Amino acid sequence: MNVLDILMERGFIEQMTHEKEIRELLEKEKVTFYIGFDPTADSLHVGHFVTVMAMSHMQKAGHRPIALFGGGTAMVGDPTGKTDMRKMMTTEIIDHNVACFKKQMSRFISFENDEAIMVDNGDWLRNLNYIDFLREVGVHFSVNRMLTAECFKQRLEKGLSFLEFNYMLMQSYDFLELYRRFNCKLQLGGNDQWSNILGGVELVRRLHGDQSFGMTFSLLTNSEGKKMGKTEKGAVWLDPEKTSPYEFYQYWRNVADADVKRCLSLLTFIPMDEINSLTAVEGSAINKAKERLAFEVTKIVHGEEEALKADTAAKALFLGGAHGGSIPTTEINTADFETGMDILSLLQETKLVPSRSEGRRLVTQNGIKLDGVAITDPNSLITLDYFKDNELMIQKGKKVFHKVILK
Helix, strand or coil: CCHHHHHHHCCCEEEECCHHHHHHHHHHCCCEEEEEECCCCCCCEHHHHHHHHHHHHHHHCCCEEEEEECCCHHHCCCCCCCCCCCCCCCHHHHHHHHHHHHHHHCCCCCCHHHCCEEEECHHHHCCCCHHHHHHHCHHHCCHHHHCCCHHHHHHHCCCCCHHHHCHHHHHHHHHHHHHHHHCCCEEEEEHHHHHHHHHHHHHHHHHHCCCCEEEEECCCECCCCCECCEECCEECECCCCCCCHHHHHHHHHCCCHHHHHHHHHHHCCCCHHHHHHHHCCCHHHHHHHHHHHHHHHHHHHHCHHHHHHHHHHHHHHHCCCCCCCCCCEEEECHHHHCCCEEHHHHHHHCCCCCCHHHHHHHHHCCCEEECCEECCCCCCEECHHHCECCEEEEEECCCEEEEEEEC
16 A cells, blocks of 8 residues: 555545655655654654654655754744744754754654654754845745745734744755755645745755655644643643653543544554444443553553553552552652641642642632542641551542652
8 A cells, every 4th residue: 555545544644735746756766755843842742743653654664754853943933823923942952952852753763774864954054144045045935925824824913023934934945955965855744834845845846946745744633623732731742751651641541532533543553444443332432442542652652561551550540549550659758748738739749730729729629639538628738647658649630640659
């Protein structure tokens, strides 16, 4: 099966510049393609993971990925999907984030024997001569046409800085540079990158008279069209220090019934006939598919051992054994509870709530339990009397558990 058919069957593809030509290209040769990742944080998140999975499918089919990290473009900031200008980062922070991305990416893609390439566009963007860049690249871009791009249109009312206006040119130049260096003929990305991808395809054609191609993937959204990968505590990260394997597992275990098939298709390698069988059920039977989803995604991201631990912990909680497994844990000094710690401070200390006001709301709405007993007074003091064998289990809502251990 052509990898294009695999990506289509699993629901990845949103748009393509030339479907017939892309299909023929992928059938007749080993294609070098690229996907860009701007290092706006020190970890990839589940939104990135869709494109990482697509990259993996392409590599398994014999094509060569380029993982491009935006050490240059991150200094400008992509305006796509943002209502305000992104926060400016120092080169030190950007370089640190790039190093984190490279380490994570090597877990999902094989870079041995030239099977894939990692590059940083800071290598060619940071030292560009601006006049030369404008004369070679800027001359090929129509401002009128750029202003019709969705990524710019939605910002015009609030204001679009000239800094951000350069972003499309810089991403287009990336494609040109990768075409020249590695004969890269195809750019892939999230569907919000369509305008930027078209800019690169056109730039290669204008400067080299050669055809290149673009393809975009679905963003990770639920059945209601809202972006997935967010929790009360923020993004769902691929870094286990930012989102523990247990929390990661639980996120997928708790997705809505209507989203299970889509997530299994995009985020696992389970064959589609098996996915169809798993999800062709009604009522509580869909929980088996959710457990499979959670296990498989956690296994890909964190390894089979962590996936098994998370699976065991989740089942132990379901059966009432809340003290087993790899449940998120916080160690707190015993002395902090000798005179008592108020419940709101404890919830913040364990990062179960972002603010005292949110903690107060949860407590007053019976949303917090300590070892199974509801705490309803936001002024409650938690003392050593609450602990059993130096442990205390906090439950938030029905499905979030967090263990406190005395040290």
